[in-house]
Amino acid sequence: MNLQKSLITIVLIILNFIASNIFAQEKTDVIYMINGETKDGKVTGIHETSIDFVYTGEDLTYELKKSNIQKIVFASGRTQIISQPQVQTSNSPTSTAAERKNKLAVLPFTMVSNDQGLMSEAMSGQIQHAAINSFKKNTHQIIVQDPMTTNALLLKNNLDPNSIKTMMPQKVAELLGVEFVVYGTANISFEGTRSYGSSSTTYKDKTEKDKDKKENKSSGKEFTSNNSSTVSNYDTSIELNIFSDTGSNLYSVSRNGFGNSLDTYDGTLNYLIKRCPWGSKNK
Structure with a gap:
């Protein structure tokens, strides 16, 4: 059992x-x-x-x-x-205050114009590069970030000159790893064209010239040339705002450019940047 x-x-x-x-x-x-x-x-x-x-x-x-x-x-x-996980844009600090110390980044410029050709990304980047070169030449005690680094970080975070305005300046500074961020606006208006012309007459020699005048005729040795040129005129103003990574607005200024050529923005940038907190005019 x-x-x-x-x-x-x-x-x-x-x-x-x-x-x-x-x-x-x-x-x-x-x-x-x-x-x-x-x-x-x-x-x-x-x-x-x-x-x-x-x-x-x-x-x-x-x-x-x-x-x-x-x-x-x-x-x-x-x-x-079922659902792709969304990639979150990081607005949290990506660098420390010590790492950002004395570093400055220039954002692509916001373009305002009555000429659609000047509203392009290429023109915005061209003025951004001009501003960066001016900061490097006309300032002291700051490190200017290379535009390729700035633009790559913006692109990585899906930010352009318009969408970046939705972020607070201190967050932009943290994202770019700099202490100072430069916001710029270029207002370049096309004012039309102006034509210039002139003409001149030359003779083979002075004797023939005087003889023809007395006889009221042309000897066939008279040469007449006409010269003309057309110049495009632009009205330019530049606005700069510099913010720190604490959100403080350190420098806010705008100025109308001297001259009426398209590259007037370059001299205007130099004038404004020389007078910024680290500019050569403030030594």
Whole structure:
């Protein structure tokens, strides 16, 4: 009798072990949530904005929003992407105050003009480079960031001259890793064109000239040339604002340019930058 009971016990243990292994080896659907959480169970339905899901060992069906789900790995091994995790623009400090000390970055200029050709990204970058060169030449005690570094960091964070205005200046400084940020606006208006002309007459020699005048005729030795040129006129004004990584506005100034050529902005920038807090006029 004891032997029979022992055999029954052994058989039950073996059956329980086999059943446990079968249950353990049963694969489930795994849901990966955007917040990093995972859920094991069975996906019973997929709808436009949600999925139906039953947890392992339960019978109740739950409705999960697709917006909270990154992907589903089904028991078959197939993976279905539901939502791509969004890449967050980092507005948190990416550098320390010590690392930013005495560094300055010039943003691409905001362009204002009645000439669409001057509203281009290329013109904005051209004036940005002119300002950077002027800061390097006409200031002291600051390190001017290379425009390629500045523009690459802006592009990496999906920022342009318009969208960057939605950020506080101190956040922009932290993002670029500088202590000072220069915001610039160039207002260049096309004022039309002006033509200049002149003509001149030359003779082979003075004797022939005097003889022709007396006889009121042309000897064929008279040469007349006409010269004319057309010049485009522009009205230029430049505005500069310099902010620190604490949000303080250290320098705010605007000035109309001297001259009417397209490159008048260059001399205007030099005038303003020489008078900034680190400018050569403030030594």
